[in-house]
Amino acid sequence: MFNRLRNRFLLMNMVIITIIMLVAFASIYIITYQNTKRDIDMELHRVADFYHKGDFMNGGKQRQGQDGGRPPQQMAGDDMGPFAERSVSFGLRTDADWNLLQADSRYDMDDEFYAAALKKAEAKPVKSGRFTLSDTRWAYSVEPGPSGYTVSYMDVTAQQKILTNLVYAFSAVALVMLAVIYATSRYFAGRSIAPVRDAFDKQKRFIADASHELKTPLAVINTNADVLLANEGETIASQAKWLHHIKSETERMKTLTNDLLYLTEMEDARSRTIFVPFDVSDAAEGVLLTMEAVIFEQDLTLSYDIEPGLTAFGSAEQIKQVVMILLDNASKYNESQGEIALTLKKQHHQIQLAVSNTGAGIPAEHVDRIFDRFYRADASRSRKQGGYGLGLAIAKSIVEQHRGRISAKSVPGERTTFTVTLPLETKK
Numbered sequence: 001m002f003n004r005l006r007n008r009f010l011l012m013n014m015v016i017i018t019i020i021m022l023v024a025f026a027s028i029y030i031i032t033y034q035n036t037k038r039d040i041d042m043e044l045h046r047v048a049d050f051y052h053k054g055d056f057m058n059g060g061k062q063r064q065g066q067d068g069g070r071p072p073q074q075m076a077g078d079d080m081g082p083f084a085e086r087s088v089s090f091g092l093r094t095d096a097d098w099n100l101l102q103a104d105s106r107y108d109m110d111d112e113f114y115a116a117a118l119k120k121a122e123a124k125p126v127k128s129g130r131f132t133l134s135d136t137r138w139a140y141s142v143e144p145g146p147s148g149y150t151v152s153y154m155d156v157t158a159q160q161k162i163l164t165n166l167v168y169a170f171s172a173v174a175l176v177m178l179a180v181i182y183a184t185s186r187y188f189a190g191r192s193i194a195p196v197r198d199a200f201d202k203q204k205r206f207i208a209d210a211s212h213e214l215k216t217p218l219a220v221i222n223t224n225a226d227v228l229l230a231n232e233g234e235t236i237a238s239q240a241k242w243l244h245h246i247k248s249e250t251e252r253m254k255t256l257t258n259d260l261l262y263l264t265e266m267e268d269a270r271s272r273t274i275f276v277p278f279d280v281s282d283a284a285e286g287v288l289l290t291m292e293a294v295i296f297e298q299d300l301t302l303s304y305d306i307e308p309g310l311t312a313f314g315s316a317e318q319i320k321q322v323v324m325i326l327l328d329n330a331s332k333y334n335e336s337q338g339e340i341a342l343t344l345k346k347q348h349h350q351i352q353l354a355v356s357n358t359g360a361g362i363p364a365e366h367v368d369r370i371f372d373r374f375y376r377a378d379a380s381r382s383r384k385q386g387g388y389g390l391g392l393a394i395a396k397s398i399v400e401q402h403r404g405r406i407s408a409k410s411v412p413g414e415r416t417t418f419t420v421t422l423p424l425e426t427k428k
Helices: 002-053 072-076 082-084 111-123 155-228 241-268 280-297 316-330 379-382 391-401
Strands: 089-095 098-103 130-135 136-144 147-157 276-279 301-306 311-314 339-348 349-358 406-411 413-421
Touching: 002 089, 002 136, 002 147, 002 155, 002 379, 089 406, 098 111, 098 276, 111 136, 111 147, 130 391, 155 241, 241 391, 276 280, 280 301, 280 316, 280 339, 280 379, 311 316, 311 413, 316 339, 316 349, 316 391, 316 413, 391 406, 391 413
Parallel strands: 301 339
Antiparallel strands: 089 098, 089 147, 130 136, 136 147, 276 311, 339 349, 349 413, 406 413
């Protein structure tokens, strides 16, 4: 499924980029083509104007004086000025039946070439035309006269080559760019799909774990209900044991569903929660007063060091819940006559809460996963103690909602420490 999603994303990305590249390259080519065509037409117009007004149009009369009686096809070329420098050109004069009468060119060209060029113009006598002859691209212009036609020709091979090279360059660049874009898109498509895959896997695991956790108490309730039904004649007092089992499992299911609903509400309400400044020190002390008796009854030693007046921005009740979860875990996963320590202090521009306890600790391979929903390093022990593996997931969700961080560090057999870091709200 995810491979199809990645390939679909990759295909869509490639199609969009290809269309954009084609539009961009086509726009550049069309602009360049239009500019080149305009320059050719302007140059051809000047060349045509020159040949149309040249001496060879007046019956090929030879110029006198300094021209020294040179042939008319040589005289015109000397007076072309910049035209002769920029391009190869020549002019042909014909009668009304397109018979060649005279040619004017600075370059040596045979009669067959003139005849072929004249035939191209005769086939399409227009003001501005193009044709290819002997691997050379020519532009021509036909000017009708009183007794025939004047055809001016200009070599535009260089300009045509520029356009051809531009197409080749665009094609090469497009192929290279598409290859690079394909590789890059494939890489980033894989990275983009990774969070989706991870979220999907977590969701599947979450549903499976939730179903498993609900299945156990439901099985117990069903079994005890069967026992009650099998002893219909007994009194309620005599069946109290089975009723207490049902009640206990119902309470466990209630706790589980409440935690699941809380997690869902936390994720949905992140953008709607209204945060206000509150005293973290007072919140932590309030939880300690509540938990102190419970910890004492479990034969555990509690020590704490709370710096007063530390203010954060958020929800006091949610932070109290984080402290409660951490202290509850510290008492559950402790040893007889063990220790629990809580510290709350300012560190740089942050508030640091640390809750540590003695006990078996958490193996290194489990430390990075203990904040996942339903994850438990020792599943059998957790079930005996009534845990579902949701407490730390709830704590992490709350801390992240407060733009903080939560982490765990454990030395098996010695001490486990959970550290919460929150931004410090400075007083104005």
